[in-house]
Amino acid sequence: MRAVKLCTSVLAGFLAVNALSARQQTAPPSEVDEGRELFIGNCAVCHGPDGDSVPGVDLGHGKFKRASSYDNVIEIIRDGVPRTAMPAFSKELSELEMRAIIAYLRFMAATAYSTSAPGDPVRGKAIFESKGACLNCHRVKDKGSRLGPDLTEIGAVRRMIELERSLLEPNAEILLQNRLVRLVTRDGVTITGRLLNQDTFTVQLIDSRERLHSLQKSSLNEYAFIDKSPMPTYRDKLNPPELADLVSYLVSLKGIVSQ
Ligand code: HEC
Ligand code: HEC
Numbered sequence: 001m002r003a004v005k006l007c008t009s010v011l012a013g014f015l016a017v018n019a020l021s022a023r024q025q026t027a028p029p030s031e032v033d034e035g036r037e038l039f040i041g042n043c044a045v046c047h048g049p050d051g052d053s054v055p056g057v058d059l060g061h062g063k064f065k066r067a068s069s070y071d072n073v074i075e076i077i078r079d080g081v082p083r084t085a086m087p088a089f090s091k092e093l094s095e096l097e098m099r100a101i102i103a104y105l106r107f108m109a110a111t112a113y114s115t116s117a118p119g120d121p122v123r124g125k126a127i128f129e130s131k132g133a134c135l136n137c138h139r140v141k142d143k144g145s146r147l148g149p150d151l152t153e154i155g156a157v158r159r160m161i162e163l164e165r166s167l168l169e170p171n172a173e174i175l176l177q178n179r180l181v182r183l184v185t186r187d188g189v190t191i192t193g194r195l196l197n198q199d200t201f202t203v204q205l206i207d208s209r210e211r212l213h214s215l216q217k218s219s220l221n222e223y224a225f226i227d228k229s230p231m232p233t234y235r236d237k238l239n240p241p242e243l244a245d246l247v248s249y250l251v252s253l254k255g256i257v258s259q
Contacts (some may be wrong), residue, residue, distance in 0.1 A: 031141060034102025038097055046085065050159050062109035070102050072256070077101065111161055119241070124249025127242055137231065140253060147194060147208045148231065149178050153255035163250045167243060172231035180230060183206055183215065184222035191215075192226070216254055 040049065043059075050060030058064075066081065067073045077098050080088035088097070128134045135144035138151045151152070154163065165172055183191045193207035203223065204214045217223065234243065 026104035031100050031103045032107045034097070035102070035107070038093070038101050039104050042089065042092065043101070044157070047142040049155075049157055051105070059105055060108040062105070070106065073105065074098050074102060077107035108159070119244030119246070119248035120246070121249040121252040123242075124252075127238065127246050128249055131242075132238065132246060133236065145208075146206055146210050149194075150173075151253055152249065154252060155251045155253040156255055158250075160247060160251055164243070164248050165239075166231075167234045167246065170184070170233055171227075180226045181222055182222070182226050183213075183220055185215070186219055186221055188221075195225075 037052075043051075047053050047057070047059055051057075052061070056065050064073065067076055071176050076086065076095065078087050078088065078090045093101075128140075129143075134151075137148035138144050139146055158166075179194060179195060181203070182193045183205070185191070191205065191207055191213055193205035193213065196204045196206055196212075198204065198217075201217055202214060203217055203220075204212065206212055234246075238246065
């Protein structure tokens with residue numbers, strides 16, 4: 001706790017000396033990541049993954065009804081808004097966690113999409129299932145493969161800009177739970193697949209043919225995460241209108257309940 005405080009005050013001094021603008025004071029990625037998790041876990045249920053589901057409030061674009069600064073925003077998160085659905089989080093979240101959420105809100109505003117959902121989700125679904133061949137690796141409800149992450153609810157947990165980035169630069173950001181592992185057993189058999197679970201002694205994964213493997217770690221010669229995503233980039237495979245349609249389709253995938 002103390003080390004973190006010291007570190008932020010040194011950083012604040014550094015920023016003041018260099019007279020950086022507010023926009024340039026981007027937080028280190030780890031704080032933004034923590035803020036994203038906290039936002040998805042505590043706020044997205046009402047505010048939506050893009051922060052724009054409550055009428056008149058657009059958290060992802062820094063557009064507020066009441067708050068006039070990010071300090072105000074912290075107060076609102078802490079105390080809630082009386083006589084509205086906005087709850088107080090003073091018991092659920094620590095000051096550092098609230099600051100992480102603010103870092104994420106600033107990050108969202110700095111990387112905001114200027115256009116909103118320009119594509120056609122129906123055409124996007126057709127691209128997903130035919131030309132894009134996304135079902136070779138992904139599942140939506142009961143259709144497709146389990147090699148890559150299940151996308152049935154992807155529109156509820158990822159922002160448009162994140163979905164677009166996944167299609168254009170699959171290697172830019174791979175979530176821990178989506179990472180692939182490569183194992184080589186003592187008898188020289190190589191298995192590549194998505195990590196499902198592991199403990200001190202065993203590891204479970206699912207391979208590209210959807211076979212479940214459970215192995216003793218002691219029987220392995222090699223065990224490593226693969227840094228590169230097996231997902232190809234669609235930058236040259238799909239043109240911009242097709243990408244927009246596809247992203248609109250992904251945004252529409254909000255899980256079974258809302259269908
Ligand atoms: C149960 C639903 C709900 C949850 C959960 C929720 N909010 Fe809200 N929030 C609202 C509503 C509704 C409003 C609008 C209140 C009003 O009418 O001014 C609001 C308003 C706000 C405002 C004021 C915006 C402005 O225009 O000034 C901020 C900031 C905010 N919420 C942030 C958060 C954050 C951050 C979280 C998660 C830690 C969160 N909210 C969780 C429902 C919710
Ligand atoms: C060769 C297999 C493969 C193909 C084909 C493929 N993907 Fe992926 N995709 C993956 C894997 C594995 C991941 C998880 C690792 C990563 O994030 O890159 C992933 C990640 C994603 C993510 C991010 C998921 C998250 O939780 O943030 C999205 C969105 C996505 N893919 C959409 C698509 C779409 C749309 C298509 C078709 C145009 C497609 N993928 C084609 C394997 C594939």
